[in-house]
Amino acid sequence: MTRIDIYTEGIRLPYKKATRGMLRAIAVGAAARLDMTNASISIIICDDAYIRGINREFRSIDQPTDVISFSNREVAFPELETTLDEIGDIFISVERALEQSQECRVTFIDELKRLVVHGMLHLAGYDHERSDLDEKIMLDKEEDICSSIAL
Numbered sequence: 001m002t003r004i005d006i007y008t009e010g011i012r013l014p015y016k017k018a019t020r021g022m023l024r025a026i027a028v029g030a031a032a033r034l035d036m037t038n039a040s041i042s043i044i045i046c047d048d049a050y051i052r053g054i055n056r057e058f059r060s061i062d063q064p065t066d067v068i069s070f071s072n073r074e075v076a077f078p079e080l081e082t083t084l085d086e087i088g089d090i091f092i093s094v095e096r097a098l099e100q101s102q103e104c105r106v107t108f109i110d111e112l113k114r115l116v117v118h119g120m121l122h123l124a125g126y127d128h129e130r131s132d133l134d135e136k137i138m139l140d141k142e143e144d145i146c147s148s149i150a151l
Contacts, residue, residue: 001037002027002028002031002032002037002038002039003040004023004024004027004028005041006023006024006042006043006045007043007044008045009045009050010046010047010049010050011045011046013045022109022112023043023112023116025149026113026117026151027043027116027120029148030120030121030145030149033145034124036120036123036124039085039086040085040086041087041089041090041123042089043089043090043092043116044089044090045092045094046092046094048064048093048095048096050093051065051091051093051096052064054068054091055068058070064093065096066096066097066100066115067090067091067092067093067115067119068090068119069089069090069119069123070089070091071087071088071123072086072087072089087123090116090119090120090122090123091119092112092115097112097115098111109151113149113151114142117142117146117149118142120145121141126138126141
C-alpha cells in the first residue's frame with residue numbers, strides 16, 4: 001500500500017477533492033513504477049512565495065522553483081511506529097506549474113503530472129544535477145513514467 005497525503009500552503013485548490021484524487025493517482029502510479037511499495041509520501045501544493053522561502057532556506061537560492069523534494073532517507077529521521085516507509089515530501093508551486101504549462105504548451109494537468117513524477121524520482125534517488133548522463137537518465141525515466149500514467 002502506498003499512502004499519499006496532499007496538503008496546501010498559501011493556496012486553495014480548485015475542485016479540491018478531484019484535484020487531490022488526481023495528484024494521488026499520479027503519485028501512486030509513479031510509486032508503482034519506482035518500486036516504492038508500502039510507502040508514505042507527502043505532496044504539498046503551494047504558491048511561489050512559500051516555495052521561494054524553502055528554496056532560500058535549504059538551497060540558498062532566493063527565487064521560486066517548480067518542485068523541491070526532501071527525502072527522509074538522506075537525513076537522520078526518527079523511527080516511527082508505522083508499517084509504511086516514510087519516503088519524504090514533495091513541494092510543488094502551482095504558480096510555476098501554470099506558467100510552465102503555458103510556456104511548454106501542455107495542459108496544466110500534464111505539467112502537474114510531470115512535477116509530481118519529477119519529485120518522486122528525486123525521492124527514489126535520481127539526481128539530474130550530478131552530471132549530464134544522470135540528467136538524461138532521469139529525464140528519460142520521467143518521460144517514461146509520465147506516459148504510463150493515464151488520467
